[in-house]
Amino acid sequence: xxxxxxxxxxxxxxxSLVVWAILIALLGLSWLAAYGPFGGWTVAVNFGIAxxxxxxxxxxxxxxxxxxxxxxxxxxxxxxxxSILFALTLSxxxxxxxxx
Amino acid sequence: MSAVGKLIREPWDELGLxxxxxxxxxxxxxxxGIWVFIASEVLFFGxxxxxxxxxxxxxxxxxxxxxxxxxxxxxxxxxAILLTSGLTASVASRAAEHDGLRRLTLWCxxxxxxxxxxxxxxxxxxxREDIExxxxxxxRFALAQAPAQLFFGFYWLSTGVHAIHLSIGxxxxxxxxxxGLRDHEWLVGNAQVEIALLYWGFVDVVWIFLYPALYxxxxxx
Numbered sequence: 001x002x003x004x005x006x007x008x009x010x011x012x013x014x015x016s017l018v019v020w021a022i023l024i025a026l027l028g029l030s031w032l033a034a035y036g037p038f039g040g041w042t043v044a045v046n047f048g049i050a051x052x053x054x055x056x057x058x059x060x061x062x063x064x065x066x067x068x069x070x071x072x073x074x075x076x077x078x079x080x081x082x083s084i085l086f087a088l089t090l091s092x093x094x095x096x097x098x099x100x
Numbered sequence: 101m102s103a104v105g106k107l108i109r110e111p112w113d114e115l116g117l118x119x120x121x122x123x124x125x126x127x128x129x130x131x132x133g134i135w136v137f138i139a140s141e142v143l144f145f146g147x148x149x150x151x152x153x154x155x156x157x158x159x160x161x162x163x164x165x166x167x168x169x170x171x172x173x174x175x176x177x178x179x180a181i182l183l184t185s186g187l188t189a190s191v192a193s194r195a196a197e198h199d200g201l202r203r204l205t206l207w208c209x210x211x212x213x214x215x216x217x218x219x220x221x222x223x224x225x226x227x228r229e230d231i232e233x234x235x236x237x238x239x240r241f242a243l244a245q246a247p248a249q250l251f252f253g254f255y256w257l258s259t260g261v262h263a264i265h266l267s268i269g270x271x272x273x274x275x276x277x278x279x280g281l282r283d284h285e286w287l288v289g290n291a292q293v294e295i296a297l298l299y300w301g302f303v304d305v306v307w308i309f310l311y312p313a314l315y316x317x318x319x320x321x
Binding site: 008009012013016017019020023024027030031033034035036037038039042046047049050053054057058060061062063067068070071074075077078079081082085086089090093094097 | 132157190195198204304308315316
């Protein structure tokens, strides 16, 4: 009986701890990269690592991997509209800088 | 009344569904609802990050100089604290679906709320240091470059909005703990646990992007 009750707990911890360890390793990597020799690419490396961490949290901690198609669509919608917001606004910002 | 019967919300009987089927539908509706809310929050924080991107593109040097003034130790510690709270939130969310894991659910909820409070304490210490270093935009601002004030305007706005979100999350998790302690059947299978912890996960994700934006810019060289 007690073994039956413990095994789901162990499975839950094991799965979540692996994800957590990767997240903390990525945090360390991001800190190191900020001081690293990447020049202008540093910002891309740091936000790339942040995007990887956010994906891990959304998919495995927030369980998008088990979610229904409708829920995944709702999640992607936020990113889709935000990408339009970014693309249109930054096209203006970059075009002003290019024409200075 | 069965455990599911206690958690289900009226009116549901007009659809003529069985209790378990009606409850499953309510759960999926609740999950969908919080994700729609999270998508709207993505747009809210997206606009805030867009402001940051546009300002940083135009004032790259001043932003690098200003970001060097933030305390990277506090920032990194708080990121680790929030990532760990994401772990306990995830375990609590999954454990709440098992009949025999009520105690684990409660402990993980308590750890999540405690880590959230620890984050706010560290942030408070950092705010005190920032104020002492005159990093609040205004007449006595510490840095000479004018756009550095834009950076710290963003710093106070974004961390303040995030702290409000986190405080709401701590309140939601605290409520789950209180209800779960009073009623032994309340936590198991309850959609409110998943919803509150999905919100918590989103607040984590916001900080994951604030960390490189506020603490890592301008460190090299």
